[in-house]
Amino acid sequence: MSRKEEPRNGRAGTDNNGTDNAGKPPAGRAEARVRRQRRRRQAVTAVSAVLILAAGTAVVAGSAVIDSGNAGKTVDSAAADVPAGPLTAVCPEPLRLLSGAVAGTDPQFSPVSESAKTSLSAAVLSGAGNPVPASSLLKIDGSVLKTIADEAVDVQPLAGVRSAGVLVDENVTEATVLSAEPSGTLQATANAVVGFSAEDGDLAGLAAANCQAPGNDMWLLGARTTVGATAVLRLTNPSESAATVDLELYGSKGRLEGTGTRGILVPPGETKSIVLAGVAANEPGLAVRVRSSGAPITAMVQQSILRGLTPGGVEFIQPSAAASPQQIISGVRIQSAGAAKELAGERGYESAAPAVQVAVPGSTNGVVSVRILGKDGDVSVPGGGVFTVPAGSVGQLPLDSLPEGTYSVEVTADVSVVAGTVSSRGSKADAPVDLAVAPSGERLGNEHLAVLPGDAASVLSFAAPAGEAEVRLTGVARDGKLADEQIVTVPAGSTINVAATSVGSDLAAVLISTTGEPVYGAQVLTAAKGDGVSVLPLPKGNIGGTTVPVSLGY
Template identity: 30%
Template sequence: MTRRPPPAAGADASGAAAAGAEPSAAAAEPSAEAAAPAVLRAPGRLRGRLARFAGAIAVLAVTGAAAAAAVVVPPPADVPVTPVTVGVPAAASVVVCAGALAQPAGDGVGDSAFDPTPVDTVSELRAVSAASGDDDAAPAGTLAPLEGGEPLGTLRAGGSGAGALRLAGHVGPTVLRAEPVGDLPPHAAASSASITTAGDLRGLAAASCQVPAAEQWLVGGSTELSNSATLVVANPGATAAEVTIEVFGPSGAVELAGSAGFLVAPGAERALLLEGVAAEQRLIAVHVSAAGGQVTARVQDSRLNGFTPAGVDLVSAGAAPSTRQVVSGLVVPDSALDDADTAVLRLLAPAAGTTARISLLGPAGVVALPGADSVELVAGEVTDLSLGGLPAGPYTAVVDADEPVVAAAMITRTGISGEFDDVPPLERAWSAAAVPGLDATVALPAGVTGTVVLTGIGSGADGSGEGTATGVLRAIGADGGVLAERDVSVPAGTTTSLDVGSLFPGTVVAGLDLVLAPPAGASGDEEAGPELAWSVVGSVQAADGEFVSVLTPTPTAVVPDSVEVRGSHALGLP
């Protein structure tokens, strides 16, 4: 049958409008021929859709082909470029020194007959620098307030090879900046000391000034009743530092009563009373981390036994967690195993439990400590190990563990009881773990007598071994210049002590600089040779007993002379 072409849509519409009447029954039910136009229009719309779909497929095909071509075609081979050696200039040395001791908040409230500060505290600060070689000039240095401003003094170079500076009666925190000499890093250090002969803060609180870092571990102190621990964080940088602290106690990480984070403005310091945020912790260790800048941290640790002072000292940052820790400067008097107030070794495994093996290296070699040659450490729990029972003499503790640990030690001195004292006063000093085998410098504050403690740390599991650790010890005069030099040698696994006054008689020694010889074993094998660990025990003789503090040497920065830089024809990521 022949199909008729469809009538014009416009004619149909106009006709219906002109009629203006209801459609007839025939119109309501169209014939098959009348329905044909609707069937014929459908293929037109379908063809449009198919055309658009086909176009999209074509675009995708082209895009996919281009992408495939990019993947399949390999990039051009990298053009070999000869590496260029670029010199690395030596950097200045910056250390931050503590200010004078501060009476803990809340002390002095009560009976006015018991004055916590019956005498003034005498404050001293000493800074020294030494040349890297015999013929080099002394590094220049400037001491300035932490908050900035006019310098408080400069290192004097009296003679050749060393400089010195003394600042008496300082109160606030300070910063020493020592400049390199040519391409050699400076040997420089500073120490602060506070001496109080009576009252709650009786004792010597001395410490080497600290190198700023993004992370600090302070092992020592207590927040138990009659103890006070004040954390002080200093920011010598030009930008604010966001500081976060963790406090560990005998039962693990402590849930702090306040915020664990705070800001330290540039050129400022913040003090936090730890007994206010981590109360009643018999033993503590503090982890300080900083973002946005590097900081220094210390804990002012003080204790009372009733109304009798029981020691004050500054807990300085020690070596980062490691499977071997070395703690020097343990000069102890005779003691019995069960004596009270003896020296202790404090340990913490921050992340994972482990067994710590302890070796004490004395003048005659490794000394066995009954029942204390090893200790099980639970992760996050601070442990004290009594060193009672040791013969009098100098020692260095070597701690080996399968998991990283941090460590420090405390030595004590018992004083003479006063007329109205029920118990004798006690003096305490903390010694932080340090990395051995590095050139380092110590400043000795005026009025403080020094004893150098030297130990040969062997490669054996207990710190023993073959060979001898050697170096050259240089004495820096109060007016600058190198006064004298002494060769030192210590057999592996042993400790010796040298009185600074006897070592350099007839001189006023402001500091000591130790330049190490390369380690060599008995057969000349450098890898088997012992490393030299050392510290200086400072002391002041008071009317009612001896005051002590341990000064940790400031290591000379080790930087490469140059680095290799290799160019590439490609930019960005490969």
């Protein structure tokens, strides 16, 4: 059910038709919208303005600055600040079953079960001493679906105090966009999470995903297109320009060349769906590189598995870190070794075993080494954890001998690789089993915002592969207030797991910052009922403005 929006900054929340809770249009809404649109254009035009100003300065200075006749002389570079732009993040549409054609693009989707629920939770933080930035949940076409925080006018927050605009368990039926204006000179610290849960039907299980900033190059690893497995690639273009997308596919036997993988047109404000079995059938672990020209896009895989009549799990597969010789995967949830082996021993359940998957996109075979980090340090890996992955293919290493727990995995190789893990939760072949896909992540820094879905328990998992690190955790309550900061130490070469409930009560999100040696993290969700499980990479930290060097010469 929809949750009524609470007043923020002394204002009532705004409903879908743009009126306040008293039924009157908010004063100055049109003017505020114009101001927001003007600020969005500032980020795009700032560099041009700087260059024009620089050129004008050179002309006005004339011979007073530049010696005439001294060709080739260069004036020292000056730095010009370009302010941060608005935050835009695309939130995936709900999971649905395929119906009709099951290959190619533009598939049809059938309704989900009666118990299925898709909800969105979001948090937008202010900078210290600043009001909460104007922020909204939009439809893909740009129309406002829900206002999180209105633009503050004549609001004077206490110096050094931060607050948040919060949206909790908002029902959604389509893809949406989280939009937030900058907070001062920094891009807003904001995030939203879409959570799907179903207790019955073919899509029984738990799946969740962070809303994603658009990009032009990303990797997705862990999709399955074997019998009973359905993987749908969703490409969304939230911009006002068209995007042309090319796909590179890598499977267990090498690179795959399929029709319909080049020149995919994604019009402005639309989502293109591609059934991956139509371009790469019978793959137990598929790697997809998505590259766009023109507008930036978002990419995500909707994965579901059905073994006969028994649900085998659902997941949103999110982008991994870019290909490199080192990859760190956090939040690897393993059930007991006995349960994992027993389940994988059943006919048709071989793919339920936990494993590390590694893609080698280059033209040289990769020698891969896997290191497992547990709560007490390194955990032994069968066979030493070293194996070779042929060039242009995806290989995997089983993890079914690990004791029950939540781990981190370090993958190193002599070539650039992409890595992730797959695992399952559930121990009986005649009962629903859920699926978790954990992508590799980037090193954490400051201002990462983990949003907590209301229907699942969240555990934050952190790893420090090389040396000791500190993680600072601040709870963000549903009323928008921030709790006192807590500091957690991550010992060198180990993984620690922090339940969100230990950070505070009635939380909407947790703000995460780190110091010390490199630390990585993920958010592990488990369902309150059943065996539902899902893994979220921690979102990127906030982004400040950039400095552009301006050189003058003739």
